[in-house]
Amino acid sequence: MSSLTAAPVSAGPTGDRVLRRARRRNTALGLLAWVVGLVFVAPALWMVLTSFHSEPDAATNPPSLGAPLTFASYREFFAGRGGASPWPPLINSLWASLASTLLVLVLALPAAYALSIRRVRKWTDVMFFFLSTKMLPVVAGLLPVFLFARNTGLLDNIWLLVILYTSMNLPIAVWMMQSFLADVPVAVIEAAQIDGARLPAILTRVIAPMAGPGIAATALICFIFSWNELLFARVLTGVVAQTAPVFLTSFVTSQGLFLAQLCAASVVISLPVLAAGFAAQDKLVQGLSLGAVK
Known part of the structure; x- marks a missing residue:
């Protein structure tokens, strides 16, 4: 019977380089996925943040991230702005x-x-x-x-x-x-x-x-x-x-x-x-x- 066995992938310097390269690639892909996800989610998050601002603060250019938060827009919405419920x-x-x-x-x-x-x-x-x-x-x-x-x-x-x-x-x-x-x-x-x-x-x-x-x-x-x-x-x-x-x-x-x-x-x-x-x-x-x- 043959006593040949497969050598582990990580054995030797070559295997270590392959593992390090795979880890770097996975890390880069993970960071790219996070960036793409944030790009898609950012408009929705900005919409939610703006909804808690007053009208003058929401209309500033450039937008103000540190503007005071308020529920005034939600109160006006549910109260029926302009008589429209x-x-x-x-x-x-x-x-x-x-x-x-x-x-x-x-x-x-x-x-x-x-x-x-x-x-x-x-x-x-x-x-x-x-x-x-x-x-x-x-x-x-x-x-x-x-x-x-x-x-x-x-x-x-x-x-x-x-x-x-x-x-x-x-x-x-x-x-x-x-x-x-x-x-x-x-x-x-x-x-x-x-x-x-x-x-x-x-x-x-x-x-x-x-x-x-x-x-x-x-x-x-x-x-x-x-x-x-x-x-x-x-x-x-x-x-x-x-x-x-x-x-x-x-x-x-x-x-x-x-x-x-x-x-x-x-x-x-x-x-x-x-x-x-x-x-x-x-x-x-x-x-x-x-x-x-x-």
């Missing part, structure tokens, strides 16, 4: 986002089932059709939608936004959930069918629990897209169905830009999305990583 827009955004996300999940789950597990004929053409619906610029469909809403009396109606957000997010949801459901074992579904389970029971009791992280990731992304949508909401709503992003535009007036109040409003309006992200961050990471490693 922030609560109706916040409730409208929450209702439109939650209702459209629920409708998207109800429609996308059977569609993804038919495209991944019980594949229909020419399912790749169907997937391309869903993708092609996102190729049209949103602004290109703005005028037809506006004319339709005006002729049907749906202007300034929150249900119109629910329908629009559902149609806008449905292709993305089908694409995401199709990849998630493709990892569900077919044997489990066949066993449920042998036990007499019908399609609604299979979708809700078998597939939904197994693909829970993927469904949660899809729901969170659809909720964020609906919450942040501005163009359609700005054109199709007025007072009754005004959403939170549209309400933010009221802080830019002919009298000037109320920067501190705008930052305070932006922080408050961003909190629901941040809270949803933190609450479902484990599901989001797990769902987005499904199928990444085969």
Whole structure:
């Protein structure tokens, strides 16, 4: 029998140089990652800091980091600056986002089932059709939608936004959930069918629990897209169905830009999305990583 053994990598001067070079490279990459992260986070941190400044301090150029902190902007925001209460827009955004996300999940789950597990004929053409619906610029469909809403009396109606957000997010949801459901074992579904389970029971009791992280990731992304949508909401709503992003535009007036109040409003309006992200961050990471490693 041969007594040859592999020499350790770190043996000798050459191995030490390789380890030192690897450590320096990892340290440099770590520092680069921190710098990139701070660059992306810095605007959000600056927005939060500015929201605690008074309007004169927020408007100074260059900005003052050591300005006194105050809650005046938040008090004015919740009190309803200029007689406009922030609560109706916040409730409208929450209702439109939650209702459209629920409708998207109800429609996308059977569609993804038919495209991944019980594949229909020419399912790749169907997937391309869903993708092609996102190729049209949103602004290109703005005028037809506006004319339709005006002729049907749906202007300034929150249900119109629910329908629009559902149609806008449905292709993305089908694409995401199709990849998630493709990892569900077919044997489990066949066993449920042998036990007499019908399609609604299979979708809700078998597939939904197994693909829970993927469904949660899809729901969170659809909720964020609906919450942040501005163009359609700005054109199709007025007072009754005004959403939170549209309400933010009221802080830019002919009298000037109320920067501190705008930052305070932006922080408050961003909190629901941040809270949803933190609450479902484990599901989001797990769902987005499904199928990444085969």
